[in-house]
Structures are given as structure tokens and as C-alpha cells.
Amino acid sequence: MFIYFWVFNKNMGISERKEREKEEQRERILSAAKILFLEKGVEKTSIRNIADQIEYSPGSIYHYFKDKNEIFHALHQGGFQQLMSRMEVLTAVPNPMERLKRMGAIYVDFALENPDMYDLMFIKEAPMDHVFNSNDEQWKEGFGTFNFLRSTIQECIQEGYFRGHEEEALSFLVWSTVHGMVSLHIRRRCEVILAQRQSTIVKDGLHEFFSILDRLSS
Amino acid sequence: MFIYFWVFNKNMGISERKEREKEEQRERILSAAKILFLEKGVEKTSIRNIADQIEYSPGSIYHYFKDKNEIFHALHQGGFQQLMSRMEVLTAVPNPMERLKRMGAIYVDFALENPDMYDLMFIKEAPMDHVFNSNDEQWKEGFGTFNFLRSTIQECIQEGYFRGHEEEALSFLVWSTVHGMVSLHIRRRCEVILAQRQSTIVKDGLHEFFSILDRLSS
DNA sequence: TTTTATTTTAAACAGTGTTCATTTATTTTT
DNA sequence: AAAAATAAATGAACACTGTTTAAAATAAAA
Known part of the structure; x- marks a missing residue:
């Protein structure tokens, strides 16, 4: 009983941290996108540009946003x-x-x-x-x-x-x-x-x- | 003297026709572009789309217009x-x-x-x-x-x-x-x-x- | 007919958004 | 601690973009 409770706690702590880190990464993408969108315009900013800005791979951005439009929308x-x-x-x-x-x-x-x-x-x-x-x-x-x-x-x-x-x-x-x-x-x-x-x-x-x-x- | 005059005439006739044909082709590009621009929007219309519409090669369009913007502008x-x-x-x-x-x-x-x-x-x-x-x-x-x-x-x-x-x-x-x-x-x-x-x-x-x-x- | 000029073309370049199998890292279970 | 499971990150690939350019086709002039 005690062990189960401990495991439960451990899981929650990690998943909370995970979620926090994911949110941080999302925010990092968003703020890079904002800078580039407002600087060069939406059309002329590519996913690769955003990825470069935060030293990230273009494909990974699609783990946080469905598509370019969803970034815009946020x-x-x-x-x-x-x-x-x-x-x-x-x-x-x-x-x-x-x-x-x-x-x-x-x-x-x-x-x-x-x-x-x-x-x-x-x-x-x-x-x-x-x-x-x-x-x-x-x-x-x-x-x-x-x-x-x-x-x-x-x-x-x-x-x-x-x-x-x-x-x-x-x-x-x-x-x-x-x-x-x-x-x-x-x-x-x-x-x-x-x-x-x-x-x-x-x-x-x-x-x-x-x-x-x-x-x-x- | 007579020959020179004839040659002169011939040249003028041909260059006039050429110019007319060029103008016609320009107009053809323009009307295809208009249809596509108003239908799909400017950004989502490609030079290749315009070329396809009038059974033309993409590169040739650049003989009539400096770039896509010039078509837009016309x-x-x-x-x-x-x-x-x-x-x-x-x-x-x-x-x-x-x-x-x-x-x-x-x-x-x-x-x-x-x-x-x-x-x-x-x-x-x-x-x-x-x-x-x-x-x-x-x-x-x-x-x-x-x-x-x-x-x-x-x-x-x-x-x-x-x-x-x-x-x-x-x-x-x-x-x-x-x-x-x-x-x-x-x-x-x-x-x-x-x-x-x-x-x-x-x-x-x-x-x-x-x-x-x-x-x-x- | 040969030379010259013009028009047309297809291929190539560097870029785009997006997808996806594979690799890498992390967490959970044994 | 090792193995299995899960999640995240990656880079290559796809089909597209605007534009350039060397080569080919066509037409005009000599």
C-alpha cells in the first residue's frame, strides 16, 4: 500500500515536470515565432527559420503545433x-x-x-x-x-x-x-x-x- | 531606293505584328493570372499554375513580366x-x-x-x-x-x-x-x-x- | 542558305510546409 | 542493474514554390 502510494507520487512528479518542460518548449517556439513573424511577416517566416532560431529541428515543431497556422493562432x-x-x-x-x-x-x-x-x-x-x-x-x-x-x-x-x-x-x-x-x-x-x-x-x-x-x- | 523602301515596309509590318503578338501573349498571361489570383489568392497561385492554364512554360512568363509582383501590379x-x-x-x-x-x-x-x-x-x-x-x-x-x-x-x-x-x-x-x-x-x-x-x-x-x-x- | 535574333523550353537551384521511419533519450518495469 | 516501454528529436524525403539559365526551337534578315 505504501509502495503503491510512493510510485504514484513519483509518477506524478515526473509527469508534472514533463508537462512543465513541454510547456517551456512550446513557449520557446512561440516566442521565436513571434519575433520572426513580426519582423519578417508570417508568409516569409519558415518553420525552418523558427527551428534555427531556437537550435531545434524543423520536424520537432510539429510535436507542439499541428501546423504553421496553429502557431499563428496562438x-x-x-x-x-x-x-x-x-x-x-x-x-x-x-x-x-x-x-x-x-x-x-x-x-x-x-x-x-x-x-x-x-x-x-x-x-x-x-x-x-x-x-x-x-x-x-x-x-x-x-x-x-x-x-x-x-x-x-x-x-x-x-x-x-x-x-x-x-x-x-x-x-x-x-x-x-x-x-x-x-x-x-x-x-x-x-x-x-x-x-x-x-x-x-x-x-x-x-x-x-x-x-x-x-x-x-x- | 525602291527595294530599301520595301524592306523598310516589310520590317515595320513584321515588327508591328510581333509587337501585337507579344501584347496578346501578355494579355493571355494576365487574364489567366487574374482568374487564378481572384480564385485562389495571390500567394497560393504559382507561376507554374499560370503557365499550365495557358499551356505555356513557367520560364517564358519571365519574358513578359520581371517577376510575380509585376503581374500582380498590372x-x-x-x-x-x-x-x-x-x-x-x-x-x-x-x-x-x-x-x-x-x-x-x-x-x-x-x-x-x-x-x-x-x-x-x-x-x-x-x-x-x-x-x-x-x-x-x-x-x-x-x-x-x-x-x-x-x-x-x-x-x-x-x-x-x-x-x-x-x-x-x-x-x-x-x-x-x-x-x-x-x-x-x-x-x-x-x-x-x-x-x-x-x-x-x-x-x-x-x-x-x-x-x-x-x-x-x- | 547561312547568319542573326527572338522566343520557348526544360532542367536546375535554393527555398517552402509537412510527413515519417529511424535514432536518441528518458522513464517504467522486471 | 538490465530490459522493456514510452516519449522526444531528428534528418531525410516528398511535393511544392519563385526564379535563373543554358540549350533548343523558331522566325527573320542577309
């Missing part, structure tokens, strides 16, 4: 956690219209500070196939940040703003507006057209948006 | 001509605010009817490298459609709309709004979030946008 999820945590400060802003504006600013800041991660999350086409085939809670729960936007706009409507507007479509419009600005910037569609002010155009556009919101309030 | 330019020609009807709309709204509708329609071409023009990252290195008049002239938007908004301001707004940043904001909606749709970021109305959400969003414009007018 990073994708991390990005949403980052963005969500930035939004947390907004719970302290009681006025919904003020909250809406600050939300836009946080969103734009996140995109401008992490353009490659934003690209990964909202522009690239690769991840979405995976999202549909997997049980990605981040999306299945409905992209928490978007729901937060919706509830904020709902509150705005309740307080008398946006009279006559439909909440869902308006939320989509607001999301589209900020997404449009940052994605045109990230995918370099402003550089030729607005060359002389490409560094400020997104923030300037955002302020035009804010002043439109102010106008709608009064 | 199609890219064609897309702008399409969009611009759609915009021509707007010259018959005298009221600038009405023109602005119709412009948005044409832009969105074009994007929804030609999602892959739109993707090529405004979302994909591949072409921009080429735009900077080449003398792409389409962009060097400043993307005619955007200038048309700017002048329309300028007229709106002159007629008293958008008081207190800055023309350039506002134009960027308006462009971003329509681009944001169609690009979120094309890159399938609405499907999970707004599953039950994904077929109408872009048009609904556009109407919300119109009603905001109406509100700003009064």
Missing part, C-alpha cells in the same frame, strides 16, 4: 488578451460618450504601437480559417472588446445620444472607422496620397471623428 | 481604372453632399461586387513595394479617386457643411470609414461577431453613416 489569441487588458481602465469612466472616445483612442494607440500584432489580429487572412474550425473561445464568446463597444454605445443611446440610430449597425460603423484608419496606415495606403503628414494622419482623423461625435451630442 | 492598375470609371457618373450630381453619399455607395458596391480585386487594391501588402519602386502614375498622380473625394468634401465645406473640420483629415476619415467596413467584411472579421446579419451589415453600416452625415448637415 499568437493571435495573445494579441486579444493584450488589447482587452488595455481596455480595463475604461471601467472607471462613467460617462459612456467619454468612454467611447477613450476606447477609440486606446484602440488606435494599440494598433499604432503594435502594427504587426494588429495586422495579425484584424487584417491578415490566414487565422480566420482556423478560428472557424477550432473552438476559439476568444471569438466564440463574441470578441469581448466588440461587445464592450456595443454596450457602451447602448448606454450612449440610453442617455439620449445617437437618436434614431440602430445600436448594432452603429457599433459596426464605429469599429469600422477606427479599423479603417489604422489598417490603411498599416498597409501603407496613405504614404503616397498623404505623404507629407503620414505620421499624424491617423491621429488627426481620429480627432475629426471625435469632433463629429461631439457635434452629434449637442 | 492587375492592380486595372482595378483602379474600373473603380474610376464607375465614379464618372458622379460628375452629373451637382449637390456635393449628395455626391459624397453616392460616392460612398459606389465605393462599397464596387468592393462588395469585386472583393478580391478590392483586396488586391487596398488590403494586400504585396503591391505597395512595387508602387514605391516603380513610376506608377496611378499613385504618383495621387490616386485620382481620393482627390475626387477631397474636392467633393471641399465643396461641402464651401457650402457650409462640416463647419470647423479640416478638409484633408476629414477626407481621410471618410475614406477610412467605408474602407473599414468593406475590409472587415472581406477579411471575414464580421462573420463570428455579427453572424446573423453578415450579409447586410456593410450596407446597414453605410446607412448609419449616411444618417450621421444628414445630421451634421442640419
Whole structure:
């Protein structure tokens, strides 16, 4: 009886360590992939590149991830956690219209500070196939940040703003507006057209948006 | 003297035919590439795929185009001509605010009817490298459609709309709004979030946008 | 007809994602 | 401690990619 218990303990200790080591290796692959993905882009980063970076064999990576897309996807999820945590400060802003504006600013800041991660999350086409085939809670729960936007706009409507507007479509419009600005910037569609002010155009556009919101309030 | 003239004529006739045939072959490559690019995407279409489609050798394509990017770019330019020609009807709309709204509708329609071409023009990252290195008049002239938007908004301001707004940043904001909606749709970021109305959400969003414009007018 | 120029081709190069039999290392059982 | 079982890591192989290039085929000119 005593011996069985000891064996049981021993097994558990080892399997726990094993699992920990496996998790560490997974993390090592992920952080190498992140560096390379954000540096050279997803398409131009090969499994061999990632393997080289951590002095590993290409084949071994397939022990930790089903395919290249799964690596992409893991990073994708991390990005949403980052963005969500930035939004947390907004719970302290009681006025919904003020909250809406600050939300836009946080969103734009996140995109401008992490353009490659934003690209990964909202522009690239690769991840979405995976999202549909997997049980990605981040999306299945409905992209928490978007729901937060919706509830904020709902509150705005309740307080008398946006009279006559439909909440869902308006939320989509607001999301589209900020997404449009940052994605045109990230995918370099402003550089030729607005060359002389490409560094400020997104923030300037955002302020035009804010002043439109102010106008709608009064 | 007569002979020289005949020889001259003969040469010209042949070189003209040659040039015509070369142009035809170029066009054949281009239309095969267009079908495949829009069907499977640029990245997943190989030079060999294009060559197979027109019963040609992969290497020969490099006699007509420097590289894969140049094929992409040729199609890219064609897309702008399409969009611009759609915009021509707007010259018959005298009221600038009405023109602005119709412009948005044409832009969105074009994007929804030609999602892959739109993707090529405004979302994909591949072409921009080429735009900077080449003398792409389409962009060097400043993307005619955007200038048309700017002048329309300028007229709106002159007629008293958008008081207190800055023309350039506002134009960027308006462009971003329509681009944001169609690009979120094309890159399938609405499907999970707004599953039950994904077929109408872009048009609904556009109407919300119109009603905001109406509100700003009064 | 011979020379010259052009077009086309297939093979080759260095790279890709992914699979898999084999080797290596570790853990468990005897 | 030795043997068996399990797990992890590997490198070669497969079928693909974009691109280059020497050779072959074709057409034009002399």
C-alpha cells in the first residue's frame, strides 16, 4: 500500500515536470515565432527559420503545433488578451460618450504601437480559417472588446445620444472607422496620397471623428 | 531606293505584328493570372499554375513580366481604372453632399461586387513595394479617386457643411470609414461577431453613416 | 542558305510546409 | 542493474514554390 502510494507520487512528479518542460518548449517556439513573424511577416517566416532560431529541428515543431497556422493562432489569441487588458481602465469612466472616445483612442494607440500584432489580429487572412474550425473561445464568446463597444454605445443611446440610430449597425460603423484608419496606415495606403503628414494622419482623423461625435451630442 | 523602301515596309509590318503578338501573349498571361489570383489568392497561385492554364512554360512568363509582383501590379492598375470609371457618373450630381453619399455607395458596391480585386487594391501588402519602386502614375498622380473625394468634401465645406473640420483629415476619415467596413467584411472579421446579419451589415453600416452625415448637415 | 535574333523550353537551384521511419533519450518495469 | 516501454528529436524525403539559365526551337534578315 505504501509502495503503491510512493510510485504514484513519483509518477506524478515526473509527469508534472514533463508537462512543465513541454510547456517551456512550446513557449520557446512561440516566442521565436513571434519575433520572426513580426519582423519578417508570417508568409516569409519558415518553420525552418523558427527551428534555427531556437537550435531545434524543423520536424520537432510539429510535436507542439499541428501546423504553421496553429502557431499563428496562438499568437493571435495573445494579441486579444493584450488589447482587452488595455481596455480595463475604461471601467472607471462613467460617462459612456467619454468612454467611447477613450476606447477609440486606446484602440488606435494599440494598433499604432503594435502594427504587426494588429495586422495579425484584424487584417491578415490566414487565422480566420482556423478560428472557424477550432473552438476559439476568444471569438466564440463574441470578441469581448466588440461587445464592450456595443454596450457602451447602448448606454450612449440610453442617455439620449445617437437618436434614431440602430445600436448594432452603429457599433459596426464605429469599429469600422477606427479599423479603417489604422489598417490603411498599416498597409501603407496613405504614404503616397498623404505623404507629407503620414505620421499624424491617423491621429488627426481620429480627432475629426471625435469632433463629429461631439457635434452629434449637442 | 525602291527595294530599301520595301524592306523598310516589310520590317515595320513584321515588327508591328510581333509587337501585337507579344501584347496578346501578355494579355493571355494576365487574364489567366487574374482568374487564378481572384480564385485562389495571390500567394497560393504559382507561376507554374499560370503557365499550365495557358499551356505555356513557367520560364517564358519571365519574358513578359520581371517577376510575380509585376503581374500582380498590372492587375492592380486595372482595378483602379474600373473603380474610376464607375465614379464618372458622379460628375452629373451637382449637390456635393449628395455626391459624397453616392460616392460612398459606389465605393462599397464596387468592393462588395469585386472583393478580391478590392483586396488586391487596398488590403494586400504585396503591391505597395512595387508602387514605391516603380513610376506608377496611378499613385504618383495621387490616386485620382481620393482627390475626387477631397474636392467633393471641399465643396461641402464651401457650402457650409462640416463647419470647423479640416478638409484633408476629414477626407481621410471618410475614406477610412467605408474602407473599414468593406475590409472587415472581406477579411471575414464580421462573420463570428455579427453572424446573423453578415450579409447586410456593410450596407446597414453605410446607412448609419449616411444618417450621421444628414445630421451634421442640419 | 547561312547568319542573326527572338522566343520557348526544360532542367536546375535554393527555398517552402509537412510527413515519417529511424535514432536518441528518458522513464517504467522486471 | 538490465530490459522493456514510452516519449522526444531528428534528418531525410516528398511535393511544392519563385526564379535563373543554358540549350533548343523558331522566325527573320542577309
